[in-house]
Amino acid sequence: MEAYRYECANAHLETLARVISDLFxxxxxxxxxxxxxxxxGLAVQWVAMRFGPTARRMTLTVRLPAPAYARxxxxxxxxxxxxxxxxxxYVEAALGSLEEQYANGEAVPREVDIELGDEFA
Known part of the structure; x- marks a missing residue:
């Protein structure tokens, strides 16, 4: 059984998924x-154990603006x-922000979107 599941029809997105998989x-x-x-966009779905007393299903969606993706x-x-x-x-910063929200007693959203900018490519 593979540790991670990749269900990307787009090979470029699967490559990007593999780049960040060890963060999850x-x-x-x-x-x-x-x-x-x-x-x-690349959706990352996982069960988080560290944002509350019980496990929660989380989704982080990485948006890739068309011009940056084309480059x-x-x-x-x-x-x-x-x-x-x-x-x-970007993904590390998003995860760090979620951890900070939880540490501060704030509600942690189950769905998070991040958008990469021109610095991506």
């Missing part, structure tokens, strides 16, 4: 989730390290 617990599901306007796809695979680093930084 095993059994996390990564899947395509385009916005209504077709903007590419990312156009870059040769060997030159995508910067995009991977930006993605990891």
């Amino acid at each position: 617990p095993e059994q996390t599901l990564f899947s395509d989730r385009p916005a209504d306007d077709g903007t590419p 990312y796809v156009a870059v040769p695979a060997a030159m995508r390290a910067r995009s991977f680093a930006v993605l990891r930084a």
Whole structure:
């Protein structure tokens, strides 16, 4: 049994999922989730044990604006390290923000969206 589940029809999104998978617990599901306007998106669904007394299903959706995504796809695979680093930084910051909210006694949302900007690619 694979530690993570990748259900991405888009190979580029699956690559991005694999870049951040180690930030999440095993059994996390990564899947395509385009916005209504077709903007590419990657949904990360996992069961969080650290945001309350019981486990909660969480979803973090990473939105990739079409121009930035097109630039990312156009870059040769060997030159995508910067995009991977930006993605990891955004996801780590989002998870850190959730942990900070919980530590401060604030409600932690079950669904979080982050949008990568031009610095992504």
